[in-house]
Amino acid sequence: MTVDVLDVATTTLTEIAPAKINLYLHVTGRRPDGYHLLDSLVVFAGAGDVLHYEPGTEPLHLKLEGRFGRALGADAAGADNLVIKAAAVLRDLAGPDANVQGGCLVLEKNLPVASGIGGGSADAAAALRLLNRAWNVQVDEPTLFRVAETLGADVPVCLLSQTVRMEGIGETLTPAPRLPECGLVLVNCGQAVSTPDVFRKRTGDFVPRADLPQSWPNSAAMVATLKAQENSLEAPACNVCPPVKRVLADIVAQPECQLARVSGSGATCFGVFPTVEAAREAAGRLADAHAAWWVWGGALV
Numbered sequence: 257m258t259v260d261v262l263d264v265a266t267t268t269l270t271e272i273a274p275a276k277i278n279l280y281l282h283v284t285g286r287r288p289d290g291y292h293l294l295d296s297l298v299v300f301a302g303a304g305d306v307l308h309y310e311p312g313t314e315p316l317h318l319k320l321e322g323r324f325g326r327a328l329g330a331d332a333a334g335a336d337n338l339v340i341k342a343a344a345v346l347r348d349l350a351g352p353d354a355n356v357q358g359g360c361l362v363l364e365k366n367l368p369v370a371s372g373i374g375g376g377s378a379d380a381a382a383a384l385r386l387l388n389r390a391w392n393v394q395v396d397e398p399t400l401f402r403v404a405e406t407l408g409a410d411v412p413v414c415l416l417s418q419t420v421r422m423e424g425i426g427e428t429l430t431p432a433p434r435l436p437e438c439g440l441v442l443v444n445c446g447q448a449v450s451t452p453d454v455f456r457k458r459t460g461d462f463v464p465r466a467d468l469p470q471s472w473p474n475s476a477a478m479v480a481t482l483k484a485q486e487n488s489l490e491a492p493a494c495n496v497c498p499p500v501k502r503v504l505a506d507i508v509a510q511p512e513c514q515l516a517r518v519s520g521s522g523a524t525c526f527g528v529f530p531t532v533e534a535a536r537e538a539a540g541r542l543a544d545a546h547a548a549w550w551v552w553g554g555a556l557v
């Protein structure tokens with residue numbers, strides 16, 4: 257009996273899918289195919305979805321759990337789910353020595369959906385990492401990144417899941433400045449926002465790529481640099497989802513908040529704080545004041 261329990265524990269594999277935050281995001285140009293060229297400082301939060309895999313003989317299938325998994329319902333666990341798409345592309349790449357299996361994937365969906373923090377992209381990236389390992393596909397890193405690109409512009413950066421500068425349409429990843437100690441608050445008002453809609457509503461000139469130092473001595477210095485940058489998608493995100501303005505105002509009103517901004521195409525907003533403790537306290541107050549909002553406070557990955 258004890259051995260059975262141990263077997264189950266050791267065959268279930270787990271991968272974290274951390275939330276992606278764009279500390280700034282410049283739309284620097286546009287490709288002939290319509291995709292936008294970006295320059296963004298991307299960081300990852302301690303908040304995330306969790307993907308579990310229990311290999312088995314039944315066809316590979318996905319179950320959704322967690323606050324937002326239950327809200328999505330079983331229909332969202334089908335072939336269109338980015339986790340299933342990631343599994344399919346990896347299966348196609350598997351060589352003769354791979355051990356591609358079926359079984360059950362369980363996605364604890366803790367991150368709000370269509371919210372500018374790349375939840376779906378992070379899930380796809382987690383599935384690539386997890387199944388590459390579990391099936392012994394042994395895809396080399398450059399191939400895995402090329403496969404990630406086919407799943408979505410944000411999937412390569414989520415495959416990396418560490419602080420990095422992101423350019424191109426999302427595929428060009430280069431080292432970022434070393435970040436100082438800081439805390440982060442994430443707030444989502446509950447309205448899903450479509451990324452293509454927000455890009456379509458963007459107006460104005462393209463913004464040059466940012467000039468960044470190698471590191472910052474503290475969060476105040478980092479915020480001074482970030483304030484000289486922008487999120488080019490913030491105005492269209494407010495247009496598509498007006499409650500974002502209220503969310504930003506409530507974050508910036510928190511004691512010690514140094515910056516409040518939209519992440520990606522929204523609607524999730526983030527606040528930067530000098531310490532993790534200050535961020536956690538602010539998150540506690542925001543959650544108490546707005547029971548319907550999704551609120552998280554803590555450290556970066």
Ligand SMILES: C[C@@](CO)(OP(=O)(O)O)[C@H](O)COP(=O)(O)OP(=O)(O)OC[C@H]1O[C@@H](n2ccc(N)nc2=O)[C@H](O)[C@@H]1O
Nearest residue numbers: 290291292372373374408409410425451452455520521522
């Ligand atoms: C805006 C960003 C910033 O990190 O984040 P989110 O708001 O999605 O979190 C990303 O670029 C989103 O990446 P992702 O969500 O993977 O985009 P995709 O599925 O590849 O593309 C969805 C649609 O967004 C637009 N799109 C996306 C990326 C890009 N560089 N230019 C674009 O114009 C295109 O209209 C595309 O059809």
Ligand SMILES: Nc1ncnc2c1ncn2[C@@H]1O[C@H](COP(=O)(O)OP(=O)(O)O)[C@@H](O)[C@H]1O
Nearest residue numbers: 336337338369370371372373374375376377379
């Ligand atoms: N595993 C998944 N989690 C969330 N959304 C998913 C997933 N798979 C597919 N999607 C689809 O991808 C779209 C974008 O979702 P998401 O990645 O959460 O957006 P964003 O990058 O703006 O945070 C959603 O509208 C949803 O229908």
